[in-house]
Amino acid sequence: MLQLLVFLAGALVAQQGQALRLTLPHEPGMESVELEWQGHRVPYVQISDEWVAVLGVDLETKPGEYPSEIKIKKNGSLERRSITVDVHKVTFPTTQLKVAGGYVELSLANQRRAASETKELNDIHKTITNVILWSEPFLSPIAGETGTNFGHRRVFNGQPRAPHGGADLRASTGTPIHSANRGRVVLAKNLFFTGNTVILDHGLGIYTLYAHLSQIDVKKGAMVERDQLVGLAGATGRVTGPHLHWGARVQDARVDPFTLVNLAW
Numbered sequence: 001m002l003q004l005l006v007f008l009a010g011a012l013v014a015q016q017g018q019a020l021r022l023t024l025p026h027e028p029g030m031e032s033v034e035l036e037w038q039g040h041r042v043p044y045v046q047i048s049d050e051w052v053a054v055l056g057v058d059l060e061t062k063p064g065e066y067p068s069e070i071k072i073k074k075n076g077s078l079e080r081r082s083i084t085v086d087v088h089k090v091t092f093p094t095t096q097l098k099v100a101g102g103y104v105e106l107s108l109a110n111q112r113r114a115a116s117e118t119k120e121l122n123d124i125h126k127t128i129t130n131v132i133l134w135s136e137p138f139l140s141p142i143a144g145e146t147g148t149n150f151g152h153r154r155v156f157n158g159q160p161r162a163p164h165g166g167a168d169l170r171a172s173t174g175t176p177i178h179s180a181n182r183g184r185v186v187l188a189k190n191l192f193f194t195g196n197t198v199i200l201d202h203g204l205g206i207y208t209l210y211a212h213l214s215q216i217d218v219k220k221g222a223m224v225e226r227d228q229l230v231g232l233a234g235a236t237g238r239v240t241g242p243h244l245h246w247g248a249r250v251q252d253a254r255v256d257p258f259t260l261v262n263l264a265w
Helices: 108-125 257-261
Strands: 006-008 011-015 018-025 030-037 040-043 045-047 050-057 064-074 077-088 094-097 153-156 159-163 166-170 176-178 183-191 195-203 206-216 229-233 243-250 253-255
Touching (some): 011 018, 018 257, 050 243, 050 253, 108 183, 108 195, 166 257, 183 206, 206 257, 243 257, 253 257
Parallel strands (some): 094 153
Antiparallel strands (some): 006 011, 018 050, 030 040, 030 064, 064 077, 153 159, 166 243, 176 229, 183 195, 206 229, 206 243, 243 253
């Protein structure tokens, strides 16, 4: 998905499942900038002579115009500026998949495990670190791979499930998987659905996820650099074969991770 970022008469035009880079010129006396969007707080950071933020539009955000507000603390006072986010629809295909029955009809024990892990992931993604931990553009975790299936409506063994919230990258078992950018490891363990999984916090509410790994090579709490090895590709969790599932959340919005790669930085 190509980056689409257009301002028209105070409107920001975006697509479902997109990450957008927002900028605001620095003005004398500016102390902080923040966007309120769909109940989410989108922090800006000052970089040189401008303030920068990354906004996430969830893949299931309904198309339409969303009035939003930019809050600017300036010379000790709060200034408010209105902006409209105009979300355009993306048509996502439906994908039929065949997996082991235990990943569709869950046992009571696995239901409890999956629910506990979902809460853990939600708590992670709802946490916004008000700093920017990177200074260079995002990369694909596998050089040359562009990914498929983001947003596809998935049907497992004939049963509809949630849309696919990440991109699938081709990889055989043992393929090195690298960090998309500098960040802190906030999760590095085996999960029921995604198998061996690593999640990195890049700051500003941006998280990337690396799933179905055969091996994890980082520890929770560690800082990793851009393009650092985080693990090896595999087929753990609910999969049809070896590959990398690469996901991204921006202020808890599920976005195509390649829209992060496409951001100008």
